[in-house]
Amino acid sequence: MSNTAVPPVEVRGLVKRYGELTAVDGVDITVRTGDVYGYLGPNGAGKTTSLRMMLGLIRPTAGSVRLFGRDPTESVTALEGVAGFVEAPTFYPYLTGRRNLELLAAFDGGDAPGRVPDVLERVELSHRAGDRVGGYSHGMRQRLGIAAALLREPRLLLLDEPATGLDPGGMRDMRLLVKQLARQGITIMLSSHLLAEVEDVCNRVAIIRTGRIVYEGEIADLKRTAGMTYRLSTTDDARALEVAGAQPGIEDVQPGPMITLTGEADAVAQLSRALVEAGALIRSLAPQSATLEDLFFSLTEGQGGEDFAVPSAPPEEPLAAVKAS
């Protein structure tokens, strides 16, 4: 089995019920090699419960999880090459940071114990490694959590809200770290309730609402969906209708007090030049809806989230967004 043939994460029909409450309701997720995959949803949507099932901490009520093709509910060997944390990373408060890592390295076996100084260095905690974790700030624990994950030399990192609770500087550092790890070839799945965080670092995303996936695909597609409809007002709307109707990439041109049309950002830019050249000077040209933020809210809060029209994901284009950023 080569790495590229078997996806790092393959979740199918995952369900978790607690009595009457369905926390996760038929989740399908595929994280491909090289992805920085955002798992986006408001608090309580079922992100953490899904991640716990992926790490073998919770038994699914139904459905399956495969990490590199192995089932984490059967044996911890499925976590080979996998590391991460759910909710805030936790440690023994009465042991020092270094001692905590030494314990976890011993539990990992192999040559993990030899990597302790190196991972402390990488998360810039060497100077506080001799202090008890009980005295660490939230940000330091978060970094120690990353260090503990790196001890395993993972090919797949599962991070639950890695930047939550950090100050702006800490959030920026965390994003930089995630990008840096992605550049090193680690596949990353990170959950977040903050769109900006996911938008900044991820190339693909699943949006979950009340236990169900309402969107899965490229971030770029989501952005295209978000910015597709424009409203146009010119000095000569009749001329503008003709020009827009003939412009490649511009569709669904409708007259009205304001002309509405759809098209990708580049096509709309071309249109603006064509309009000027045709003598229809632009008074206003603006995306009608839908910033990504609006889209996120409509997907996660709106009544018709499941019905929201989103394009299906195009063929694999790993790390496109990250490389571009």
Next chain:
Amino acid sequence: MKPGVRTVFRWELAKLRRQKRTYLGLGASAIVPILFVVAIHFRHHHGRGDNFAFSSYLDRSGLAVPLVILLFGAVWMFPLITALVAGDIFASEDHNGTLKTILTRSLERWQIFAGKGLAAIAYAIVAILIDGTVAVIAGSIQSGFHSLQTLSGTIVSAPKALELVYVSLLVYLIPILTIAAIGLLLSAVTRNSAAAVVGTLMVSLLFQLIGILPGLGGAQPYLLSTQFNAWQGLLRTPIDWSPIIRAAWVCALYGIPSLGAAYLVFLRRDVAGG
């Protein structure tokens, strides 16, 4: 190196060395015999005598001290010390939220369970050996390292008595290990250290209570509390093995299902907190 049960065991001991409760239990194990000897010393000066087993021997041989402490500490003190760690060993992971941290490394749940269980048992053994050893030393300083009269009235030499003391401690460990198993079960089930520690002690005391209820005399030999006195069979001439053999199977009857249940609970539980 491939991690295993031994890795968990070693690190559990390392963690115990960093926790206050460890020293609370071990400290009590060491201090109780010393306080006891000090009490004998003053009682001797006041010329008072009491009528419990071995009391008349306390002044004649220091080797009686560990045995008298076993007699008194049997039903609550050592169970409490044992429960202090056994009841905490899984619950503390819940308290610190660290179960998810250690269960996502390269060790199976059964390995974590076994390592932790062994550490709790090791702690109970160490606590009782410390108590016995301190009692022998403190007793010998107070009353001398002399020969000891057994429950049958025969006199055994000091070295032979010392041997009997340690074998008695080992026999006493049989019901203590059962208490440890109950502590592990309550720790896994309640996920709360205080509840598990108090609950374990309650179980021990409840057995004693059942033992003194009228009409339940027939159940007496099969109660856990009775097994705490099985070691007294060693101090008869010839040695009466029957209470010891009974202790072994009665304790197995209580302990093995407790341990099995603890194992299943730990193995199957959802780690949703932390």
